[in-house]
Amino acid sequence: MSETTQSTAFARPSAPVASARPGPAKAGPAKAGPAKAGSARRRYRNHWWYRLISPIALVLIWQLVSSAGVVSAQKLPPPTTVWRTAVNLVTQNSPAYGTLQGAMLVSLQRMAIGFGVGAAAAIVFALIAGLSRLGENAVDPPLQILRTLPLFGLVPVFIVWFGIGELPKTILIALGAGIPLYLNMFAGIRSVDAKLVEAAQTLKLSRTELIRHVILPGALPQTLVGLRQSLGLAWLALVVAEQVNANAGLGFMISQATQFLNLNVILVALAVYALLGLITDAIVRLLERKALAWRRGLLES
Amino acid sequence: MAPRTTGELAACVRGLTRAFDNDRRVLDDLDLDIEPGEFIAMLGVSGTGKSTLLRALAGLDPDVTGELDVPGTVAVAFQEPRLLPWRKVLANVTLGLRVPDPDAVARQALAEVGLAHKANAWPLTLSGGEAQRAALARALVRDPDLLLLDEPFSALDALTRITMHDLVLTLWQRHRPAVLLVTHDVDEALQLADRILVLADGHIAASLPVEASRPRDRDNPALIELRHLLLAELGVTKEGQS
Numbered sequence: 001m002s003e004t005t006q007s008t009a010f011a012r013p014s015a016p017v018a019s020a021r022p023g024p025a026k027a028g029p030a031k032a033g034p035a036k037a038g039s040a041r042r043r044y045r046n047h048w049w050y051r052l053i054s055p056i057a058l059v060l061i062w063q064l065v066s067s068a069g070v071v072s073a074q075k076l077p078p079p080t081t082v083w084r085t086a087v088n089l090v091t092q093n094s095p096a097y098g099t100l101q102g103a104m105l106v107s108l109q110r111m112a113i114g115f116g117v118g119a120a121a122a123i124v125f126a127l128i129a130g131l132s133r134l135g136e137n138a139v140d141p142p143l144q145i146l147r148t149l150p151l152f153g154l155v156p157v158f159i160v161w162f163g164i165g166e167l168p169k170t171i172l173i174a175l176g177a178g179i180p181l182y183l184n185m186f187a188g189i190r191s192v193d194a195k196l197v198e199a200a201q202t203l204k205l206s207r208t209e210l211i212r213h214v215i216l217p218g219a220l221p222q223t224l225v226g227l228r229q230s231l232g233l234a235w236l237a238l239v240v241a242e243q244v245n246a247n248a249g250l251g252f253m254i255s256q257a258t259q260f261l262n263l264n265v266i267l268v269a270l271a272v273y274a275l276l277g278l279i280t281d282a283i284v285r286l287l288e289r290k291a292l293a294w295r296r297g298l299l300e301s
Numbered sequence: 302m303a304p305r306t307t308g309e310l311a312a313c314v315r316g317l318t319r320a321f322d323n324d325r326r327v328l329d330d331l332d333l334d335i336e337p338g339e340f341i342a343m344l345g346v347s348g349t350g351k352s353t354l355l356r357a358l359a360g361l362d363p364d365v366t367g368e369l370d371v372p373g374t375v376a377v378a379f380q381e382p383r384l385l386p387w388r389k390v391l392a393n394v395t396l397g398l399r400v401p402d403p404d405a406v407a408r409q410a411l412a413e414v415g416l417a418h419k420a421n422a423w424p425l426t427l428s429g430g431e432a433q434r435a436a437l438a439r440a441l442v443r444d445p446d447l448l449l450l451d452e453p454f455s456a457l458d459a460l461t462r463i464t465m466h467d468l469v470l471t472l473w474q475r476h477r478p479a480v481l482l483v484t485h486d487v488d489e490a491l492q493l494a495d496r497i498l499v500l501a502d503g504h505i506a507a508s509l510p511v512e513a514s515r516p517r518d519r520d521n522p523a524l525i526e527l528r529h530l531l532l533a534e535l536g537v538t539k540e541g542q543s
Binding site: 195196198199200201202203204205209213214217218220293294295 | 376386396397424425443
């Protein structure tokens with residue numbers, strides 16, 4: 001309260017000065033009556049579930065369009081049919097497709113191995129390149145070259161080199177996961193505020209302490225951005241890799257379904273891909289909320 | 302507390318020179334002695350190398366030449382607080398602190414600067430004055446023999462600055478480190494220092510003792526006279542004023 005009265009008291013003497021000038025006089029009167037302006041404007045109250053409304057509406061429209069026969073069920077089966085297919089794939093082990101959960105596990109495992117290898121390599125390379133000029137000169141140029149190569153254009157090369165087993169799939173996913181993570185973590189390390197590093201030097205931190213307490217936490221926000229990009233690209237790489245002669249997994253399920261022209265199964269598998277991507281994204285968001293809690297302080301104050 | 306190092310200087314600088322790429326010498330054959338427990342303020346127009354000298358004393362500039370002897374522990378507070386935003390205030394103060402019970406020692410230091418209640422706060426939630434006090438606590442907790450202050454009050458509002466002046470004086474009187482305060486503010490220097498240095502052309506152009514007892518009254522004639530002298534040294538006195 002006292003703040004408002006004070007600010008109006010300060011504002012008053014300036015008013016005639018402002019009106020004497022032709023241009024910027026508008027700001028004065030608008031500030032004088034903030035209470036009136038506030039009540040006149042209807043405030044938009046937000047709830048988290050508001051975000052669900054438009055997707056649910058889209059599914060409903062899809063259902064209506066399909067069941068009304070506007071689009072043939074062959075081209076676009078209604079959501080209810082897709083759901084029944086999903087339930088069947090879970091409950092019954094079909095000879096053509098296996099089970100949905102089985103396929104999902106295989107794909108998840110591929111993703112986990114590929115992502116783990118790629119992320120681990122990315123972190124090691126980013127540390128080497130980020131923490132020394134020598135390391136940067138050694139590691140960064142080849143990785144920059146790798147980054148400019150079209151990832152999925154490498155598929156034929158990998159087939160020639162590694163055959164059609166698990167290895168080319170793992171490498172493709174690892175590259176998809178590793179490159180964005182490396183680029184962002186490297187940039188993150190290099191963008192750590194030099195003034196903080198200097199302050200830490202005056203505190204007589206050892207090199208290890210400096211890296212642990214200053215450089216890595218400073219690089220973390222950018223690294224987490226990289227992690228999300230890297231998960232996105234790794235899922236994409238998984239989908240592409242699984243199109244290449246997989247004999248198990250969601251991609252195998254899709255290629256089987258393509259042969260039988262079974263759009264239902266394809267849609268189910270795609271939905272599972274999407275769902276897995278959503279889950280990993282949510283995990284990273286949670287990680288961000290925990291690890292970057294110090295930034296929320298900025299918003300709250 | 303009495304000065305702990307007797308006889309030994311807090312800092313001894315001889316022939317200190319710092320040249321930048323284009324052969325411009327920011328510091329040019331500079332000599333400086335800092336007595337233990339002495340409060341020095343250093344003035345100088347922008348670009349005269351005040352911060353360069355301070356960084357050299359802090360051991361942050363490997364490219365200076367000449368003799369630089371700082372035997373004791375050194376702590377620095379910069380113009381910006383430079384707290385690590387991802388560590389709570391207490392963890393910022395304990396960073397690199399090698400004593401048996403760092404947390405307790407750090408809490409004590411925070412209490413001294415009036416920030417005991419903010420020990421668990423994130424730095425980004427602090428006001429400018431609070432953050433600067435946390436930075437002071439972080440410097441003081443190391444029990445320095447030489448405390449370097451690089452314009453630490455220049456970003457604060459005028460009222461906060463006065464409070465900070467009193468706080469720095471209190472802390473200095475209690476712990477008695479030698480202090481080198483770099484500042485633009487002639488009045489700040491007059492309020493705080495035992496000795497005022499004017500830096501010009503890369504070396505100490507003037508060294509003026511301030512003998513008035515603390516707390517100092519701005520209207521003290523001796524200070525007013527010193528003020529004129531300093532402004533003349535800094536080249537800002539108008540014709541006929543002094």
